[in-house]
């Protein structure tokens with residue numbers, strides 16, 4: 001459907017079409033024409049996620065939980081079998097155009113799920129958003145631009161914007177009584193946007209950032225940076241690393257003798273899914289994130305049991321984002337009677353999506369297609385996240401530059 005007519009698609013006509021489609025399927029057992037003619041009864045899910053390198057754990061967690069959510073239904077998406085077409089993004093921005101085009105133009109996927117990396121997300125959004133592409137679901141990458149200036153009617157996110165978990169973290173650091181801080185992060189969109197957000201909240205609340213340290217992505221040689229931190233003696237350090245890099249940074253920080261002198265803070269990616277591997281070095285680190293493993297809602301308990309049974313390990317925030325990405329597609333596809341060609345109807349369904357019982361707690365889709373969600377304050381204790389409270393309730397990204405918002 002051309003972009004103009006998607007946008008013009010009224011909720012009333014959507015409801016009429018949906019009712020008709022559901023009725024036809026129920027009464028006649030007919031397949032909606034758009035996929036009967038296409039010749040494929042399977043829903044094709046293109047996945048562009050990292051399965052190698054420092055973010056491999058993130059990509060695997062998202063994929064596992066996506067598949068789990070499909071299996072927790074009847075193993076189909078709205079009655080249609082599912083075919084997964086995964087590509088390892090290798091976290092490569094230069095390879096992102098060819099990988100995206102392969103999934104969209106060659107594989108002709110119905111839905112595009114990815115990526116983890118903010119730089120790749122911006123490339124994908126530019127290719128998919130302004131054209132009649134498949135609906136793209138971002139299950140991690142926090143690029144502010146994707147739900148800001150690059151926002152588009154066919155792009156949705158089930159994770160966070162980089163601003164969201166970082167801004168409350170800066171306030172927590174100030175509330176804990178710290179007056180000076182150093183930020184340290186990988187030098188690309190995610191790191192810079194998270195540090196900007198944390199820094200502005202810290203400074204709005206009376207703190208002063210005395211140095212911003214940027215480390216080339218995905219380098220994990222931190223010795224010179226740690227020596228600089230030791231010499232400058234800030235009250236606290238605010239950091240973004242994730243996956244394998246977060247394990248190395250937190251361990252190196254402790255080994256350099258800084259852990260007990262200068263407390264570490266950051267968006268929750270610093271310890272999420274890796275706190276066991278970080279061991280004693282992670283104990284006591286306070287972070288802010290839209291999930292905590294010990295949330296007591298029943299959806300989280302059920303999700304954790306099912307994930308453990310399926311994979312023999314506990315899920316993390318990346319799993320939750322993948323799980324909700326599958327739920328977003330399943331719910332919308334169910335509403336349109338399984339017709340993946342009904343782009344306008346699917347967009348309407350996803351735009352109004354509400355998740356009253358996500359493992360992270362209730363959230364809903366903003367006008368810019370980004371989750372409006374709680375940000376929790378957690379602390380690592382005994383190798384696990386301990387929920388300390390809600391740092392920001394129902395936090396909505398400002399979506400600066402998004403014309404839909």
Ligand code: BEZ
Nearest residue numbers: 116117118141142190242
């Ligand atoms: C990002 O690039 O957007 C990102 C990667 C890992 C964790 C969080 C954000």
